[in-house]
Amino acid sequence: MEKFIIEKKCRDTKARVGRIITAYGEVETPVFMPVGTQGTVKAVSNSELRDIGVQLFISNTYHLYIRPGMDVIKNAGGLHKFINWDRAIITDSGGFQLHSLAKYCKVNNEGAEFKSHIDGSTHFFTPEKVIEIQNHLGSDIMMCFDECTSYPCSRDYAEQSMELTFRWAKRCKKFFLDTHPVDTEQQVFGIVQGSTYLDLRRTSVQELTDVGFDGYALGGLSVGEPKEIMDEIITEIVPLLPEEKPRYVMGVGTPEDIWTCIENGVDMFDCVIPTKNGRNGQALTSSGKLNLKNAVHKNDYSPLDSECPCEVCREYTKAYIHHLFRSGELLALRLLSLHNLYFLIQLVGSIKKSIRSGKFVSEKKKFFENYGKL
Amino acid sequence: MEKFIIEKKCRDTKARVGRIITAYGEVETPVFMPVGTQGTVKAVSNSELRDIGVQLFISNTYHLYIRPGMDVIKNAGGLHKFINWDRAIITDSGGFQLHSLAKYCKVNNEGAEFKSHIDGSTHFFTPEKVIEIQNHLGSDIMMCFDECTSYPCSRDYAEQSMELTFRWAKRCKKFFLDTHPVDTEQQVFGIVQGSTYLDLRRTSVQELTDVGFDGYALGGLSVGEPKEIMDEIITEIVPLLPEEKPRYVMGVGTPEDIWTCIENGVDMFDCVIPTKNGRNGQALTSSGKLNLKNAVHKNDYSPLDSECPCEVCREYTKAYIHHLFRSGELLALRLLSLHNLYFLIQLVGSIKKSIRSGKFVSEKKKFFENYGKL
Numbered sequence: 212m213e214k215f216i217i218e219k220k221c222r223d224t225k226a227r228v229g230r231i232i233t234a235y236g237e238v239e240t241p242v243f244m245p246v247g248t249q250g251t252v253k254a255v256s257n258s259e260l261r262d263i264g265v266q267l268f269i270s271n272t273y274h275l276y277i278r279p280g281m282d283v284i285k286n287a288g289g290l291h292k293f294i295n296w297d298r299a300i301i302t303d304s305g306g307f308q309l310h311s312l313a314k315y316c317k318v319n320n321e322g323a324e325f326k327s328h329i330d331g332s333t334h335f336f337t338p339e340k341v342i343e344i345q346n347h348l349g350s351d352i353m354m355c356f357d358e359c360t361s362y363p364c365s366r367d368y369a370e371q372s373m374e375l376t377f378r379w380a381k382r383c384k385k386f387f388l389d390t391h392p393v394d395t396e397q398q399v400f401g402i403v404q405g406s407t408y409l410d411l412r413r414t415s416v417q418e419l420t421d422v423g424f425d426g427y428a429l430g431g432l433s434v435g436e437p438k439e440i441m442d443e444i445i446t447e448i449v450p451l452l453p454e455e456k457p458r459y460v461m462g463v464g465t466p467e468d469i470w471t472c473i474e475n476g477v478d479m480f481d482c483v484i485p486t487k488n489g490r491n492g493q494a495l496t497s498s499g500k501l502n503l504k505n506a507v508h509k510n511d512y513s514p515l516d517s518e519c520p521c522e523v524c525r526e527y528t529k530a531y532i533h534h535l536f537r538s539g540e541l542l543a544l545r546l547l548s549l550h551n552l553y554f555l556i557q558l559v560g561s562i563k564k565s566i567r568s569g570k571f572v573s574e575k576k577k578f579f580e581n582y583g584k585l
Numbered sequence: 586m587e588k589f590i591i592e593k594k595c596r597d598t599k600a601r602v603g604r605i606i607t608a609y610g611e612v613e614t615p616v617f618m619p620v621g622t623q624g625t626v627k628a629v630s631n632s633e634l635r636d637i638g639v640q641l642f643i644s645n646t647y648h649l650y651i652r653p654g655m656d657v658i659k660n661a662g663g664l665h666k667f668i669n670w671d672r673a674i675i676t677d678s679g680g681f682q683l684h685s686l687a688k689y690c691k692v693n694n695e696g697a698e699f700k701s702h703i704d705g706s707t708h709f710f711t712p713e714k715v716i717e718i719q720n721h722l723g724s725d726i727m728m729c730f731d732e733c734t735s736y737p738c739s740r741d742y743a744e745q746s747m748e749l750t751f752r753w754a755k756r757c758k759k760f761f762l763d764t765h766p767v768d769t770e771q772q773v774f775g776i777v778q779g780s781t782y783l784d785l786r787r788t789s790v791q792e793l794t795d796v797g798f799d800g801y802a803l804g805g806l807s808v809g810e811p812k813e814i815m816d817e818i819i820t821e822i823v824p825l826l827p828e829e830k831p832r833y834v835m836g837v838g839t840p841e842d843i844w845t846c847i848e849n850g851v852d853m854f855d856c857v858i859p860t861k862n863g864r865n866g867q868a869l870t871s872s873g874k875l876n877l878k879n880a881v882h883k884n885d886y887s888p889l890d891s892e893c894p895c896e897v898c899r900e901y902t903k904a905y906i907h908h909l910f911r912s913g914e915l916l917a918l919r920l921l922s923l924h925n926l927y928f929l930i931q932l933v934g935s936i937k938k939s940i941r942s943g944k945f946v947s948e949k950k951k952f953f954e955n956y957g958k959l
Contacts, residue, residue, distance in 0.1 A: 250908065254915040257900070279883065279908040287886055287904060295900050509653065512661055526631070526669050530661060534624065534653040541628040544915060 212394050214425055215240075215457050221571045225450060225476035228566045231267075231426075231457055233299040233351035234396040235291065238266040240457060240478035241563060243464060243555045244301065246486065248274050250294045253486045254541075254548040257296050263521070263553045264560070266298050267351070269481045272344050273305030273312070276334075277327045281347050289349030301352035301479075303461070304341050306376075306402070307430070310359040318358055320375065338382035342399070346390055350397065354428065355383040357402040362435040369406035376404045376430075377418045384422055398425035400459060406431055407440050409447055416451045426457035426479075433462035433482075442471055449475045466495065466558060466582060470575055473562055485551030490544045492536050495554045497578075499585030501529075503547065508533040521553035586768050588799055589614075589831050595940045599824060599850035602940045605641075605800075605831055607673040607725035608770040609665065612640045614831060614852035615937060617838060617929045618675065620860065622648050624668045627860045628915075628922040631670050637895070637927045638934070640672050641725075643855045646718050647679030647686070650708075651701045655721050663723030675726035675853075677835070678715050678757075680750075680776070681804070684733040692732055694749065712756035716773070720764055724771065728802065729757040731776040736809040743780035750778045750804075751792045758796050772799035774833060780805055781814050783821055790825045800831035800853075807836035807856075816845055823849045840869065840932060840956060844949055847936055859925030864918045866910050869928045871952075873959030875903075877921065882907040895927035 217229040231238040245252045245260065245268045252260060252268060260268065275284060287293035290300055309316045313325035322337035338356040345353035357376040360369055380401045387399045401424035405411030412429075419427060429448060432441050445460060449472075452458045457478045463469075464482020472480050485495065492504040496516035501508070503515075514524035515532070523532075523546045535543035558578075565574035591603040605612040619626045619634065619642045626634060626642060634642065649658060661667035664674055683690045687699035696711035712730040719727035731750040734743055754775045761773045775793035779785030786803075793801060803822060806815050819834060823846075826832045831852045837843075838856020846854050859869065866878040870890035875882070877889075888898035889906070897906075897920045909917035932952075939948035 249912045249914055250905070251912075251914050251916045254919075256916060256919065258896070278912060279904070283884060283904060283908070286884055287902070293902075293905055293908075295902075295905070510657060510660055522632070528661070528667075528669075530653070530657060531624070531667055531669070534657070534667075538623045538625075538652060540623055540625050541915065541918060542625045542630060545628075545630065545919070 212396070214396075214398055215455070217455070219567050221566045222569055223572045224474045226473045226562075226566045226571050227476060227478070228563050229457070229478060231299075231352075232396070233267075233398075235297060235299040235351055236266060238299050239563065241473045241559055242267055242479050243469065243559045244269045244479060244481040245552055246481055246483045249278070250275060250290065252548075252552070254490060254544045255486070255552065257294065259549055260552075261298070263549070264556050265552070267301060268296075269301045269303060270348070270350075271303050271305065271308060272341055272348070273308035275302075275348060276305070276344050277329055281344060285347050289347070291349055299351040300348070302345050302348055302350040302354065304345070304354040304356045304402070305336060306357035307359045307462075309336070310361070318375070320378070322356075323358075338379040339386040342383050342386045342390070352398045352400060352426070353387070355380040355399065355401050355424075357404060357430055359431050359434070360404065360406045362407065364406040366408055366411075369404075369408055369411055373404045373406075373411050373415050376402060377415065380419055380424075381422055384424065400424055400426040400428050400457075402428045402430040402461070403448065403452075404431050407436055407444065409444065412444060412448045413451060416448060420453055424456070426459060427452045428459035428461050430461050432460060441468075445471060445475050445477070449477055452476075464555065466555070466578075469555070469559065470562070470578070473559075473566075474571070474575070485555050486548045489547035489551045492543075492547065493551075494547055495551045496585070497581055499582050501585065503529065503532050503543070504536050505533075515550055516554070519550070519554065519557070521550055521557075523547075523550040523553070586770070588770075588772055589829070591829070593941050595945045596943055597946045598848045600847045600936075600940045600945050601850060601852070602937050603831070603852060605673075605726075605852075606770070607772075609671060609673040609725055610640060612673050613937065615847045615933055616641055616853050617843065617933045618643045618853060618855040619926055620855055620857045623652070624649060624664065626922075626926070628864065628918045629860070629926065631668065633923055634926075635672070637923070638930050639926070641675060642670075643675045643677060644722070644724075645677050645679065645682060646715055646722070647682035649722060650679070650718050651703055655718060659721050663721070665723055673725040674722075676719050676722055676724040676728065678719070678728040678730045678776070679710060680731035681733045681836070683710070684735070692749070694752070696730075697732075712753040713760040716757050716760045716764070726772045726774060726800070727761070729754040729773065729775050729798075731778055731804055733805050733808070734778065734780045736781065738780040740782055740785075743778075743782055743785055747778045747780075747785050747789050750776060751789065754793055754798075755796055758798065774798055774800040774802050774831075776802045776804040776835070777822065777826075778805050781810055781818065783818065786818060786822045787825060790822060794827055798830070800833060801826045802833035802835050804835050806834060815842075819845060819849050819851065823851055826850075838929065840929070840952075843929070843933060844936070844952070847933075847940075848945070848949070859929050860922045863921035863925040866917075866921065867925075868921055869925045870959070871955055873956050875959065877903065877906050877917070878910050879907075889924055890928070893924070893928065893931070895924055895931075897921075897924040897927070
């Protein structure tokens with residue numbers, strides 16, 4: 212069964228437009244995926260996500276396993292039902308969270324022992340267990356269990372870790388095949404690791420593609436490395452990924468990074484920027500970034516972005532949103548989160564259009580002429 | 586020009602159904618008014634308020650004067666435009682906030698000097714200034730400047746304060762007349778004070794009605810006095826207010842209080858309970874109150890209130906909302922605030938219906954048979 216269809220390729224770059232087929236609807240690619248770690252995209256409701264055209268968001272194995280726990284979600288009939296979301300869900304495997312969040316994490320060949328960041332209780336994740344959890348969640352796209360390295364990372368450690376991630380990926384794939392019918396609509400993606408070492412990344416790609424996955428992600432980026440290094444890895448490694456499968460760069464999503472990713476043939480990306488920075492007062496606009504907490508907006512009765520047709524820009528002014536932030540009002544967090552998500556969704560939509568119409572290069576130029584203004 | 590029309594009186598009680606006419610639409614009474622102190626009903630958007638049928642909410646002179654300040658709102662073209670709300674707005678005068686919030690407040694016959702709770706700056710409110718501010722805000726219904734007493738309050742202080750509030754009310758009325766055309770659609774309400782002393786309350790009613798206002802409010806309630814005392818004041822004093830004018834009990838709004846108020850001929854009430862208690866995890870339901878933070882809801886996949894047709898009850902379960910609270914997710918605050926507001930709006934709607942159909946007494950009995958269940 213076809214799970215990914217490429218509909219159009221850019222004539223000037225590696226960009227492409229396609230569709231991922233899931234049991235919860237089709238997802239047009241390239242796709243920006245909002246982050247709903249705990250089963251909710253922070254400050255935003257599911258109906259708002261639907262309204263702005265979100266077809267897929269990313270939730271998290273580690274977080275949901277820890278809280279509310281698998282029984283609660285299994286008894287609800289899976290994550291879609293628990294959170295009332297009738298479109299697609301991708302779940303990260305928890306590898307990144309063990310690295311960044313767990314109080315204690317001891318990795319061996321078998322898996323990872325860790326203590327919950329909530330109550331300190333001890334748990335053990337294996338590749339099989341992580342797929343099993345994602346089975347219970349009912350994720351449309353599951354991620355293999357991986358070890359995410361920090362930046363900087365020694366070559367030795369990066370190599371060992373990449374090989375461990377590969378062995379885990381093979382076990383994930385095996386367990387996935389053992390627990391799903393051949394014609395399952397669910398998908399499992401492998402995660403390329405190797406830190407900043409291009410040769411390790413290349414080996415990782417080779418090994419993972421030999422096993423074969425429904426899609427491939429670059430993990431271990433956006434962990435503090437300089438932007439040039441991230442860009443180099445994307446530019447060098449993404450083209451090595453199988454062309455006929457979705458390609459996903461994890462944790463990436465500034466407007467600049469989105470253009471870079473898509474130009475290099477990436478189909479999927481996720482990032483907390485629109486919601487996290489939104490809660491901190493930052494608005495993404497076609498002219499650049501604004502900080503709505505700044506006094507300069509006190510008397511500015513124009514919308515966040517005069518070119519933006521979103522509900523927030525139609526209904527509210529910078530002066531009002533500035534007032535809401537200054538007054539500590541929750542509505543401020545909602546409005547900027549919603550606008551920022553809309554902005555990125557709409558940006559990716561317009562990039563898709565430019566690929567279809569053969570205008571990717573000129574549209575990119577136009578975007579940055581304007582985006583640099585602020 | 587008619588500003589209030591009574592359409593139906595209950596045959597068994599003092600309850601009535603009517604309409605307040607404003608430049609921003611008609612307001613059916615009895616009406617529960619959500620509290621939007623700083624120009625936003627906490628955690629809820631204006632379009633959500635519209636969707637659940639809010640026709641009028643209460644904002645605050647003191648707060649908006651302090652922040653964002655009158656220039657910002659004047660330049661926006663008034664409060665309706667500043668916050669993008671095309672229905673009616675009532676504004677409290679600031680008397681209660683000087684009493685509860687200002688860092689320092691010195692009252693004399695002329696007015697009240699106080700320091701802002703935000704930056705400590707010194708300001709002086711007079712009755713004239715408070716009406717002028719409400720003029721700039723463009724409030725559809727303005728409240729006279731009053732002194733709100735604490736509970737308990739000595740008889741001497743209550744008497745002096747009530748007389749001061751009366752002198753201020755006269756000055757408010759005069760300034761209102763001086764600054765508005767005869768056929769203005771705006772309204773100004775007097776505030777009955779007198780603490781817990783029924784005779785002082787009666788004198789206050791007599792004095793205010795001699796001056797004549799578009800409506801009358803009971804102030805200084807819900808400030809810590811026992812419920813029986815509040816009920817006695819409502820029962821004894823409300824019927825003394827002119828029948829042909831709207832009657833407003835300030836700061837009141839539990840389901841129990843709403844029934845008591847309406848039964849005694851009250852047309853308007855406002856309360857932070859639906860939003861404030863909602864943010865603390867409390868849901869109002871037809872069976873009583875629930876605390877969604879309680880572990881008992883962890884596996885409960887039913888809606889907050891199975892009889893409630895609101896968006897929150899249609900879309901989400903107690904188990905999910907419990908998870909959102911436990912996880913510190915902002916959506917939790919939104920969902921309970923919205924449901925609770927809907928619950929009270931819908932409750933008042935059904936009470937209105939019962940008055941029209943002559944079934945107030947039996948509907949009240951039915952409500953409390955169910956409401957006591959939890």
